[in-house]
Amino acid sequence: MKIAILGATKGMGRAVARRLVERGDELFLLGRDPEDLVRSARDLETRAGRASGSVGTATCDLERPEGFAAALAAAEAGLGGLNAVVVTAGLFATQDQLEADPELARRLLTVDFANTIVFCEDARRRLLARGGGTLCVFSSVAGERGRKPVVLYGAAKAGLSRYLEGLDHKFRGQGLRTICVKPGFVRTGMTAGLPTPPFACEPDAVAVRVVRAIDRGSPVVYAPGIWGLIMLVIRLLPRFVMRKIGF
Ligand SMILES: NC(=O)c1ccc[n+]([C@@H]2O[C@H](COP(=O)([O-])OP(=O)(O)OC[C@H]3O[C@@H](n4cnc5c(N)ncnc54)[C@H](OP(=O)(O)O)[C@@H]3O)[C@@H](O)[C@H]2O)c1
16 A cells, blocks of 8 residues: 555654555655654665665644645655555643643644644545545544543544544545544653553554554554443443543
């Protein structure tokens, strides 16, 4: 497959990119730091035994939507086609940090909700123009219920999950397979320094589930899988219980 990926310089995006390139997919990396992108591309080429320059890169910052079209056009041109777009890029801050800093809250809501969707809309149009493909986007279990520790981040991810669900309902019949990834707590730079809850996992374990979901076209994937069961229970809890517990 010819795959553009936004967020492959770190964490789960890096793990997904490594898995895809090692099994033979062609990748094009999008991200905000040109040097990081080139370093990541060379790492992927070495892992897959490919020629230097075979993994292309272009800058794309989720805070600069005016650059989305050019970045995706560069990916299409570099790959000579486009079968899938993967979006792992995202911003996190704790609820305390966001309550204390309205500008940070505005940025996070813009990046994780509005601008991610604007990026996906451009990717959707390009994939549909080619007869279909796969759009795989990282949301979070944080979006499943209104929860005290993630009021703002969770709201952004909830909106993103709903968008992805609607997209899947509307366009699957036209060949666009939309995949919403909902990780639990994963040990990456994003969670460094946070207390580790039960069922925490490593990015590689998430990547295995995500690549399988891309192959199968599963519309929703929890990672690790146990979070599917946990969230089933959480979704059923009455509001007065959610108000009492710290979860
Ligand atoms: N870690 C968790 O426990 C967890 C749980 C649930 C959901 N998630 C979600 O899963 C996704 C991946 O998380 P992760 O833990 O792998 O994160 P991570 O290690 O912090 O990596 C985040 C990636 O997003 C990129 N990024 C950040 N802001 C960007 C921007 N404005 N424009 C373009 N790229 C940007 C970063 O690029 P740079 O290299 O330039 O910084 C990096 O490649 C995120 O959407 C996150 O919200 C994470």
